[in-house]
Amino acid sequence: MTPSERPVQSVIAARRSLRRFRAQPIERDIIQRLLVAAVQAPNHRRTQPWRFFVVDSHGPVRLGLRDLAREVAVARANQIDEGATARAESKAREMAETPVVLIVYSVPGRDTMETQENYAAVCCAVQNVLLAAAEEGLAAGWTTGGVCSEPARLAELVGADPSWALVALLYIGMPDDTKPAAALRRVGPEAFTAWLS
Numbered sequence: 001m002t003p004s005e006r007p008v009q010s011v012i013a014a015r016r017s018l019r020r021f022r023a024q025p026i027e028r029d030i031i032q033r034l035l036v037a038a039v040q041a042p043n044h045r046r047t048q049p050w051r052f053f054v055v056d057s058h059g060p061v062r063l064g065l066r067d068l069a070r071e072v073a074v075a076r077a078n079q080i081d082e083g084a085t086a087r088a089e090s091k092a093r094e095m096a097e098t099p100v101v102l103i104v105y106s107v108p109g110r111d112t113m114e115t116q117e118n119y120a121a122v123c124c125a126v127q128n129v130l131l132a133a134a135e136e137g138l139a140a141g142w143t144t145g146g147v148c149s150e151p152a153r154l155a156e157l158v159g160a161d162p163s164w165a166l167v168a169l170l171y172i173g174m175p176d177d178t179k180p181a182a183a184l185r186r187v188g189p190e191a192f193t194a195w196l197s
Contacts, residue, residue, distance in 0.1 A: 008131075011131050012131065015131060015134040016139075016184060017130075017140070018139035018141055019094065019098070019141035020175065021097075021098060021099055021139060021173030022173065022174040022175070022177075023099075024173065024174045025056070026099045026100050026174070028056065031054055031056065031100060033132060033136070034102075034129045034132045034133055035052060035054075037128040037132035038052070038125040038126070038129045038132075039125065040128060041122075041127075041128050042121060042124055043124075044117045044121065045114065047107075047114065047118055049106045049107045049109070049118030049121055050105070050121070050122045050125045051104070051161075052102060052104055052105075053103040053104075053158040053159070053160065054100065054101075054102055055100070055101040055102075061157060061158060062096065062101075063096075064157045065095045065096075065101060066092045066093075066096040067092070068147045068157065069088075069094070069095040069147050070088045070091060072146055072147055073088035073090075074088045094171070095146075098172070098173055099172065099173035100170075100172040101169065101170070101172075102129065102168075102169070102170040102172060103158055103160075103166070103168075103169050103170075104125070104129075104167045104169075105166055105167060106118045106121075106122035106164060106167050107161075107163075107164050107165075108163055108165070119165055123167060126167060129170060130170070137174070138174060139172070139175035140170055141171040142168050142169075143170075143171070144166075144167075146169070147169065151166045154166065
């Protein structure tokens with residue numbers, strides 16, 4: 001079969017996590033399509049546990065994210081020198097200039113098992129966003145580092161309930177084609193699979 005006969009598998013194979021974007025805004029209709037794809041994720045008991053915060057313009061939340069990114073980078077530095085300052089400014093600039101920042105949470109369930117199922121469903125929703133973004137010709141990167149290491153401050157900044165679990169912060173935009181992604185080698189499934197009868 002040709003790739004066109006397996007379009008979903010083609011998108012899965014071609015998708016890469018990228019965080020280098022053109023300075024080009026993304027239409028809200030496109031982001032809405034990504035969110036529609038997200039909520040099609042498998043969800044046991046139909047709890048609809050996903051919560052999304054879209055930052056696609058420059059206002060108080062974006063500025064707060066920028067400042068938090070800088071603070072986290074400085075706090076992680078072993079010593080404050082020119083290199084640490086440059087890295088912190090780079091992280092702040094990345095947060096300020098990324099066309100769309102999508103912050104994704106999972107709500108707790110009624111018990112431990114449902115909470116775990118909810119988190120898994122939201123992870124599936126994030127993967128749907130990444131695949132839909134690739135289909136739209138966008139680049140996206142999933143992070144749980146940086147500002148995510150300050151979940152209480154991030155939740156307060158965006159207005160998330162403190163009881164929600166932070167699942168992902170996604171950077172989304174048009175890829176910067178002047179800096180192509182490096183080839184990615186993945187280990188095949190045979191290294192991790194046992195066939196049973």
